[in-house]
Amino acid sequence: MRRDKHFVTLGETNDSAAASPSSSSAIQRRWRDPVPTTLLWVLIPLLLAGLGVSVFVLAVVHNALLFVGIIVLSLLVVAFLVWNLIATRSNRGLYIFLDRAPDSDLRTATDGQIVKITGVASCGDISLVSSYEKVARCVYTSTLLYTCTGWTSMLSYFSDRYIRWELAHLERQAADFYITDAKSGTRVLVKAGNNSKMVPLIEESVLVSTRDNNREISLTLKKWLDERYLSVDSHLLRLEEGHVKEGRGITAMGMLSKKNGTVAIVPPSEPFSTGCFRQYFLLPIEIDALLLKSSDENGFMPGRVGP
Incomplete structure (x- = not known):
């Protein structure tokens, strides 16, 4: 089950607000609702x-x-509008749009054109380390801590989908990185750092959950919480983390920039539309940011280069 995590700024980290990687304040929802x-x-x-x-x-x-x-x-009419609002919150329209868009041919694409490329990610001048698992050489990281208060003894018997989790802390960063385009073999710079506008379609994995009968907090989690001055006494916890590590497959969509001999993908200067998906009853969404998605989830083989 996907949840919309891209517009929440509660408890965001500001460790690197002045550094080159984009912080949580820049990586948030960057599209307009299809239902005004x-x-x-x-x-x-x-x-x-x-x-x-x-x-x-x-x-x-x-x-x-x-x-x-x-x-x-x-x-x-009400069902149609509610369906579109739910699809927007779960990023369904963006996933469909990015999956259906064909990969662009950078050899014929022009400067300023909206392009989509898929390939292997490699770090630029700055690499990232994930907050909890300490995975090194990443181009994108996100860590989310959810809490749930109330009748915790009763809630532990319910599935996650029936529990209202509240986001208590968010850390999300991205840095400029390179993609070796699988279609042309071109090494492309993706300008995701320096507070660039970006929408990450990258799922987080659950690393820690205290919903089980044994709700003891590990020393690693306790240290992580103490370093961030977070107090979660008497709460159910769920910690999720996602990252894109160097060497993994990734898909990026944005505006092509060909300047000074450098091929780069940057956030679009003007919003672009996903168009309607009539078979899914989805209205168009306007986007004014980079789109990033981990391609390994769809079976992309790192190192594969097309003709």
Whole structure:
């Protein structure tokens, strides 16, 4: 189950706010909701007005056809809007868009064009180390600590999907790195550092969970919490971490820059749209940031170079 973690800034780290890697404040939600708030304020009165007219017709003419039609139409519209809001929060539209977009040919792509490339990641001048597992030589890292309060003895018997986890701490960083394009063999600089706008579509793995009967906190976790002055007494905990390590497959989408003999992918100067996905009933989303996704999840073989 995917959760939207890209617009939350609660408890974010500021260890490297002035350093070259992008910190959590820059790596957050960088797209517009497909359902504008103004549209909701227009549709709700219209639906209520239609419902009122149908009730009046039902009372005067005793014709239930219009009343049933308005009810069905209202339910369909509400379901469509709710579906799009849920899909936006879970990044479903972005995953579909990035997976369906074809890899670009950098040999024919022009400067300023939106491109997508897939290849093997390698570190630039700065490499990152993951916060909890201390995985070195990373180009992207994220660590999230969730807590849950209340009847913890009862909650431990429920599945994670039925528990309301609250984000208590967030650390997320990205640095400039290189991708060896699998299609052309070109080594491309991806400008993800220096507080570049970026949306990471990279899943975190659960490393620690105190939902089991044994809720003792390990010395490693206790040290990690103490270093960040975090107090989580009497809470259920879940710690997740994700990273993209050098040598792993990664997909990047952004604006192509060809200047001074350097081929780079940078955040777009203007928002671009995902377009509609009619088969999934999804409205278009406008994005004004880099998109990054770990390609190893889809079976990408590091080191494979296309023709």
